[in-house]
Amino acid sequence: LKTESFLYKALKKEEFHLVYQPQVAGNEEEVIGIEALLRWNNEELGTVSPGEFIPIAEETGLIVPIGEWVLEEACRQNKAWQDQGFPPLTVSVNLSMRQFYHTNLVSTIAEILYKTGLSARWLELEITESMAIHADEAVAILKDLKDIGVKIAIDDFGTGYSSLSYLKKFSIDQLKIDQSFVRDINSDSDDNDIITTIISLGHNLGLEVIAEGVETKEQLEFLKKHGCHKYQGYYFGKPAEAEIISPMIRKQE
Ligand code: G
Ligand code: G
Ligand code: MN
Ligand code: NA
Helix, strand or coil, rough: HHHHHHHHHHCCCCCCEEEEEEEEECCCCCEEEEEEEEEECCCCEEEEEEHHHHHHHHHHHHHHHHHHHHHHHHHHHHHHHHHHCCCEEEEEEEECHHHCCCCCHHHHHHHHHHHHCCCCCHHHEEEEHHHHHHHHHHHHHHHHHHHCEEEEEEEEEEECCCCCCCHHHHCCCEEEEHHHHHHHCCCCCCHHHHHHHHHHHHHHHHCCECCCCCCCCCHHHHHHHHHCCEECCCCCCEEHHHHHHHHHHCCCC
């Protein structure tokens, strides 16, 4: 309850900030994208994890203004990197269910892109399989998002309860293999099968596939061997403030 009342004031009091985690591709392990992750520090509560406050923000509807702030801040930072001469990257932003189905989502995103000057192709929205529950509506929203040019990724892929048929109907660009499958790569043969299946599924449907939660060289080698080209995880870098991430993005010559 205390968390809820503090959450109402958090935006105004500028208690939120974003951290960024690199996403890398290819043998050069070049940074090609960044996931933006929300952090909240409150004077009295200390650091509250998103796992704790996002569900409250969802219930109260606060996720809509908070989510808008996240989108704008992530786009602003990404444009700043481009203006500083770093090679262009995709910034990925997590959307929650309530935000996804909010009437103003598409126009809000269009406005934020206009305001920050970021080109739509450098913004990726992460949704989860569970958001496909209102299938017809979701198809329409995703089509509108595609029309403005942003990318769509399915986060935590493989953990949701959903029919695979939506993958063909939805305008999506990327599957993110859930970290639970990556965690046990070198011990659990079931997870190995799931990973190789997701990679082929993605490739067969013409989608990019990124593995999350990559922590070891063994996991990376396995993923590479099976044709996964993009990775994210502590092995490459933990989520960190923009200033810490900047040196990881190679400067253009
Ligand atoms: O960063 P961390 O691992 O603590 O994130 C925990 C959970 O919170 C993850 O499921 C992540 O997707 C979610 N999360 C982090 N930042 C945001 C955000 O800006 N918006 C939404 N909706 N979820 C977020
Ligand atoms: O649900 P989502 O995939 O958005 O959640 C991302 C969360 O996963 C972030 O909170 C981030 O801190 C966490 N994360 C990122 N890389 C790793 C990793 O290599 N290992 C573990 N255990 N967590 C990670
Ligand atoms: Mn995510
Ligand atoms: Na995930």
